[in-house]
Amino acid sequence: MTHEADDLPEVVREDRLWCDNGWTAKVIKNEDDDGWAVAMIKHGEAEPALVGPWTMGRDKKNPKPLDAAAFNTLVKTASEVLRRHEQHLHALLHKRVTVSTDDGPVEVTLDIVPDDYEPYATLSAHDAFSEVIAEVRVEAGFKLNRASAAAWVEGGFRRP
DSSP states (O other): OBOTTTOOBOOEEOSSEEEETTEEEEEEEOTTSSSEEEEEEETTOSSOSEEEEEOBOTTSSSBOOOOHHHHHHHHHHHHHHHHHHHHHHHHHHEEEEEEEETTEEEEEEEEEEOOSSSOEEEEEEEOTTOOEEEEEEEETTOOOOHHHHHHHHHTTSOOO
16 A cells, blocks of 8 residues: 555565665565675665665574664665765766866866767856856767866867
8 A cells, every 4th residue: 555645655664674754674685694684775766775784683593673763774874875876976977177268267067968879968168157158069978177178168169
């Protein structure tokens, strides 16, 4: 049964499975050894955001049951992993360099569109007021650095 308003699975709080607040924690057998692992899956995603070791229970055979404190810590940790991944991806796809000119600083940006079939990038120049001075489409593999940005600006913004 799902909540119609937000279409999330109902709240489940079992020893090895918790679903709440947009996340599912699933305690699973660790494939690498005799221990246990926990997988944190954000609802709507196919792959876990986080998989980590899970504590053995008192019998040293079965996993320790999930509880509210552990689940909340796992949600916080998995959310941080996703946030770092998004920041890293953004840094890879969006680069910026500032070059000095006689007319003042020019900020040059490279925004990569990682399309599976035709990836490309947009190289843009902005003045001190963030107004676009020039913009061209370039190969997705274009390397933006101070030298390439300065060469583009000094070359009259011709396609590199």
